[in-house]
Amino acid sequence: MKIAVCLKQVPSRDWQPRVNEARTWVRDAEATFEMNEPDAYALEEGLRLKERHGGEVVVCSAGPARVSQVVREALARGADRAIHVESDALAAADGAAVAGALADAMGGEAFDLVLTGLQSDDQGLAQVGVALAERLGMPHATIIMEVKVEDGALRVKRELEGGWFQWVAMPLPAVLTIQSGINQLRYATLKGIMAAKKKEIRKVEAAACASRQRIVNLYAPQKTKQTTMIGGSAAEAAAELVKRLRDEARAID
Amino acid sequence: MISVAVLALLVAVFGGLFAIQVWARLRLVRLAPGAFAAGHEAERSARFVREVVFQSKVIAEKPVVGLAHALVFWGFVAFAGYSGAQLLKGLHVVDLTGTRAFHLYMVALVPFALAVIAGILFLLVRRVAVRPEALGPLSWESVAIALFIAALMVTFLLDFRLAGWPAAVNWWAHILIILVFLAIIPNSKHFHLVLAPATVFLKSTVLGDVRNLDFEKEEVGIETLAGLEKKQVLDAFTCVECGRCQMNCPAYGTDKALNPKRLILQNEEALLAGMMEAKLAGVYDPGVLWQCTTCGACENQCPVGVEHLPLIIGARRGLASNGEAPDALGAMYNHLERRGNIWGLTSDVRQKFVESAGFETFDASRHDYLLWLGCAGSYEADFQKSLRALAEILRARGVTFGVLAKERCTGDAAKRTGNEYLFQELATANIADFEAAGVKKILTSCPHCLKTIGEDYRAFGFIVEIEHSAVLVSRLVGDGRAAPPDVVTLHDACYLARYAGRTEEPRDLLARVGAVVKDPVRSHHNPFCCGAGGGLLFEEHEEGTRISQRRFEQLQATGAPTIVTACPFCSIMLKGAQASANAATEVVDLMTYVDGRLKAASARAASPGWPAAGQRQP
Ligand code: SF4
Ligand code: SF4
Numbered sequence: 001m002k003i004a005v006c007l008k009q010v011p012s013r014d015w016q017p018r019v020n021e022a023r024t025w026v027r028d029a030e031a032t033f034e035m036n037e038p039d040a041y042a043l044e045e046g047l048r049l050k051e052r053h054g055g056e057v058v059v060c061s062a063g064p065a066r067v068s069q070v071v072r073e074a075l076a077r078g079a080d081r082a083i084h085v086e087s088d089a090l091a092a093a094d095g096a097a098v099a100g101a102l103a104d105a106m107g108g109e110a111f112d113l114v115l116t117g118l119q120s121d122d123q124g125l126a127q128v129g130v131a132l133a134e135r136l137g138m139p140h141a142t143i144i145m146e147v148k149v150e151d152g153a154l155r156v157k158r159e160l161e162g163g164w165f166q167w168v169a170m171p172l173p174a175v176l177t178i179q180s181g182i183n184q185l186r187y188a189t190l191k192g193i194m195a196a197k198k199k200e201i202r203k204v205e206a207a208a209c210a211s212r213q214r215i216v217n218l219y220a221p222q223k224t225k226q227t228t229m230i231g232g233s234a235a236e237a238a239a240e241l242v243k244r245l246r247d248e249a250r251a252i253d
Numbered sequence: 254m255i256s257v258a259v260l261a262l263l264v265a266v267f268g269g270l271f272a273i274q275v276w277a278r279l280r281l282v283r284l285a286p287g288a289f290a291a292g293h294e295a296e297r298s299a300r301f302v303r304e305v306v307f308q309s310k311v312i313a314e315k316p317v318v319g320l321a322h323a324l325v326f327w328g329f330v331a332f333a334g335y336s337g338a339q340l341l342k343g344l345h346v347v348d349l350t351g352t353r354a355f356h357l358y359m360v361a362l363v364p365f366a367l368a369v370i371a372g373i374l375f376l377l378v379r380r381v382a383v384r385p386e387a388l389g390p391l392s393w394e395s396v397a398i399a400l401f402i403a404a405l406m407v408t409f410l411l412d413f414r415l416a417g418w419p420a421a422v423n424w425w426a427h428i429l430i431i432l433v434f435l436a437i438i439p440n441s442k443h444f445h446l447v448l449a450p451a452t453v454f455l456k457s458t459v460l461g462d463v464r465n466l467d468f469e470k471e472e473v474g475i476e477t478l479a480g481l482e483k484k485q486v487l488d489a490f491t492c493v494e495c496g497r498c499q500m501n502c503p504a505y506g507t508d509k510a511l512n513p514k515r516l517i518l519q520n521e522e523a524l525l526a527g528m529m530e531a532k533l534a535g536v537y538d539p540g541v542l543w544q545c546t547t548c549g550a551c552e553n554q555c556p557v558g559v560e561h562l563p564l565i566i567g568a569r570r571g572l573a574s575n576g577e578a579p580d581a582l583g584a585m586y587n588h589l590e591r592r593g594n595i596w597g598l599t600s601d602v603r604q605k606f607v608e609s610a611g612f613e614t615f616d617a618s619r620h621d622y623l624l625w626l627g628c629a630g631s632y633e634a635d636f637q638k639s640l641r642a643l644a645e646i647l648r649a650r651g652v653t654f655g656v657l658a659k660e661r662c663t664g665d666a667a668k669r670t671g672n673e674y675l676f677q678e679l680a681t682a683n684i685a686d687f688e689a690a691g692v693k694k695i696l697t698s699c700p701h702c703l704k705t706i707g708e709d710y711r712a713f714g715f716i717v718e719i720e721h722s723a724v725l726v727s728r729l730v731g732d733g734r735a736a737p738p739d740v741v742t743l744h745d746a747c748y749l750a751r752y753a754g755r756t757e758e759p760r761d762l763l764a765r766v767g768a769v770v771k772d773p774v775r776s777h778h779n780p781f782c783c784g785a786g787g788g789l790l791f792e793e794h795e796e797g798t799r800i801s802q803r804r805f806e807q808l809q810a811t812g813a814p815t816i817v818t819a820c821p822f823c824s825i826m827l828k829g830a831q832a833s834a835n836a837a838t839e840v841v842d843l844m845t846y847v848d849g850r851l852k853a854a855s856a857r858a859a860s861p862g863w864p865a866a867g868q869r870q871p
Contacts, residue, residue, distance in 0.1 A: 014592060014600045034591055187586035190466075190473050190574035190674045 001055035001149070004109070005046040005079065006102055006116040006128065007039035009063055009070040013121065017220075024215045025092045026122075035070040038117025042178040044185050045147055046115050047078045053149055056080040058109070062090045062101045068201065075196035076188040082199070087206035094213035095127025102128070103135035105204040111136075113154075114175040118143055129177035140175040141168050145182050260343045260428070267432035274439035275447075278490045281524050287482030293458045301454050310556040314497055314779075318379065321372040325402065328369030329446075331362055335409065336431055343428060359413070366406040373403050387496025389514075394441050401430050445557050448491040452558035455484055460549050460752050461562040461704075465712045466570065466673045474570020474671060478536060479529040481520065485567075488559040489520035498551030498561060503782040503804075504544045508797030511544040513551035513561045520564075533568050534577075542568050543579055546800065547669045547787035548747040550779060569671030581791040582670050589675055593661030594628045595791075600659060603631035607656055610641050615655030617691035622654040625706070625719075627699040628662050629821030635828070635842070636821040639698060642848035643722050650729045654696060657686060663705040670788035680705075684715045695719040698844060700748030700820045701786070707753075723819045723843055724755055727762040736853035741768045741846070742813035744804065744827065745780035746820035754778070759819055759843055766850035771811040781807060785822035805830035809838050819843040 011017060011031040020027050035043075046057045059074040061067050062085040071082045085105045090098055106114070114136065119126035126142070133140035145165065146157035149172075158166045159179055230237045230244075245251045303309045308326060312319030338355065342348045349355050377399045384391060408427040415423050438444055466472040475481060481489075496514050504511040516537055523536045534542060542565060551561040572578060578586070588597030603626070615623045624644075629636040647654060664679035683706075687695075695717055697703055707719040743759055750756045756777040763770050775781035784800030805827055808816045816831075816838060818824055827840045 012591075016601070184580055184584070185587050186576060187578070187583045187672070188590065188674075189576045190468075190570075190672075192576070193674055194468070194471060194473075 003046045004111040004114045008036040009067045010036045010122040042115040064088045075199045076192040082201040093211040095125045097211040099131035118177045133175035142177045267436045270436040285483045285486045321375045324368040324372035328365040331365045387500045442494045445493040449557040452491045456558035473574035475567040476571040492517045497554045501550035511541040548782035573671035613655045620653045620655040622696040623692045624654040625697040627702045639842035639844045643844040665701040665705040698722040723759045727758040741815040742811040744818040783823040783826040785826045801826035801830040
């Protein structure tokens with residue numbers, strides 16, 4: 001099976017983000033970066049499917065030169081080769097633009113399965129996977145918790161709201177967006193790191209980036225603190241507290 | 254003349270048997286990769302005199318048995334001249350035995366002969382009648398060798414009395430015993446007679462000295478038997494099967510499959526069977542390599558210089574490099590890789606603590622010490638308390654310190670579990686930070702950080718003065734005895750007591766704040782581990798009894814209501830054991846305890862009638 005895993009490099013959670021002058025993006029020149037967490041699970045799922053069914057895993061990433069850090073990490077964990085669509089503009093582009101750039105670079109490869117994380121830890125749009133499916137002309141399923149390949153087709157488990165799941169049967173090729181926690185991540189081994197140095201990273205020039213979304217104001221949420229005194233007898237107050245915790249704070253259900 | 258020819262023939266046959274067997278073993282040593290460590294000759298020589306000549310290790314652990322062994326050993330060395338001279342005489346090379354000097358030498362040997370007979374009989378009775386668990390099943394070969402040694406002494410003593418043909422028979426008996434002995438030795442544990450002096454000399458001067466892998470040479474750790482290094486092959490043939498490593502091992506002692514003695518003997522067996530391509534982990538029982546806490550008891554107690562830790566960690570590396578580390582460790586590696594700490598928490602947790610504790614950022618021009626927090630100090634609530642206490646003690650005594658703006662794990666858990674790449678990444682990044690900040694003196698409350706920064710970082714050429722807080726504070730704190738008397742027990746942390754040798758400072762400090770220390774079994778230089786080291790903090794299922802539970806019971810048995818320890822991981826493990834035992838005994842970190850005692854002391858001193866507590870008076 002020829003599997004593609006699309007992954008993104010995002011600012012590290014350890015980094016305290018600060019907004020730039022124009023309020024359009026974070027000051028990413030100061031940031032440290034890491035692999036987007038849901039994408040790490042997508043990669044792991046791809047590697048496991050390869051171990052079960054054979055084939056190869058190709059990682060695809062779009063973004064500036066620094067993206068090669070997470071691409072190398074993926075190769076060290078066992079991906080066979082990589083495609084890097086190199087463009088500074090793609091760092092903060094919208095989902096459609098990124099999906100377009102990836103689709104152009106991946107189009108000639110005829111992948112059987114394309115995996116990506118459900119969403120990114122920075123923008124959180126959850127668009128690239130579905131837009132990519134459209135551009136590649138493949139069916140897709142999102143928020144995947146389990147993947148089974150049976151008789152050349154897929155059976156996948158989707159996570160719904162409220163602790164519900166749904167099994168979906170679908171044909172191959174397809175695009176799946178993977179939920180965090182679907183599997184247990186492997187670590188980069190010394191042998192994997194040594195082998196990664198010799199693996200191919202194909203660099204692709206991006207066509208002009210056509211982001212159609214524009215961020216007009218980026219800001220950190222205001223912290224608010226509010227104290228309300230609940231009166232009445234102990235029993236009344238308790239009942240009122242439970243009601244508010246359920247309906248307003250949504251802390252219980 | 255015939256007798257000379259017969260003797261020459263016998264010498265050739267038995268000497269040949271000896272040589273063939275020795276050669277088979279030394280060839281394996283020669284073929285093994287790596288080199289014997291060099292340097293520290295003065296220290297090695299001093300140790301040689303202590304441990305080989307004076308048998309200090311043998312005697313220290315088991316004084317009576319050790320002394321019996323020392324008598325046999327010294328007797329043996331003293332007898333070399335006598336037996337050698339007899340052999341030369343028999344071969345008609347030269348006869349020294351008639352001289353007056355030789356007679357005096359013989360007279361001097363008499364007490365040695367008696368001592369050897371006494372020693373060997375004692376050891377024989379112990380082996381056959383007492384059969385200690387450490388020695389394993391009774392081996393008739395050992396009994397035969399003991400009887401041979403006794404017979405050698407008897408034939409020597411008879412030499413004074415006999416004349417004529419009985420003397421000749423006696424002489425032949427003596428010579429024959431020596432020759433048969435020679436042929437048996439290489440394939441028995443008595444080969445240590447030949448090899449132990451070398452292994453003791455060649456052993457590293459540092460406990461748990463695990464050489465860095467060289468990635469340029471594509472080293473990945475020990476994967477097959479052929480990957481065992483020279484010293485490790487030598488160790489396998491030297492082991493005297495005394496079982497001291499086994500009896501001191503916390504894993505073996507809590508019914509786990511791991512037995513450090515067995516690892517060494519399995520190496521020996523597999524090496525002699527020529528299974529060079531066999532997977533090393535496959536030579537051992539499944540899973541045992543991941544049961545080691547790296548407490549160092551085995552290596553430290555071994556009387557013949559066997560180094561277990563480079564073997565166990567080397568074999569772990571061979572597995573970890575191939576992705577075969579247990580899942581729980583894999584998760585920890587990912588945490589280290591992504592977040593730089595063993596728990597995978599984000600650095601704002603540490604940041605908040607640093608701010609609320611009022612720790613300044615280290616500035617070499619203003620601060621005496623860099624205070625290194627470590628993973629536990631940065632992220633674990635109880636240990637943060639201990640660091641606040643330490644800070645109060647330091648501030649009250651005018652010691653200045655600062656912390657790094659950001660820290661990452663020293664790499665202790667990565668190193669001990671065989672993820673060498675991650676360890677070296679963390680180490681080089683930390684060293685770059687230390688150098689950029691101009692750090693000269695480091696203070697830490699974590700014994701694992703102490704070992705890793707203080708000893709392992711030396712391999713990168715980074716040499717720094719680093720101290721554990723117990724040591725510094727024991728120098729600073731004066732009289733805190735005004736606090737009401739208290740009884741505690743101290744759990745010596747492996748990495749502070751066994752590795753760093755700091756057993757007196759914490760006791761000194763406790764005494765100075767008016768605590769009476771009741772030592773548990775296995776204290777001071779040979780503590781029983783808490784079960785956290787070597788990555789076992791992350792272990793999901795522990796076979797047999799939990800190590801922490803066993804240690805907690807030992808500490809509890811002292812009757813002291815409070816257990817004090819000076820290591821964050823010991824605290825975590827013992828607190829866990831305390832919680833599952835639902836016991837009243839309290840577990841507290843040394844600095845938290847000392848700070849509390851000092852405060853109690855000054856509260857009392859403030860009330861009339863008590864002497865003031867404070868600086869130590871010069
Ligand atoms: S280091 Fe400790 S736990 Fe490991 S084998 Fe040796 S004695 Fe046992
Ligand atoms: S390794 Fe050392 S301590 Fe263990 S049995 Fe062998 S000689 Fe004894």
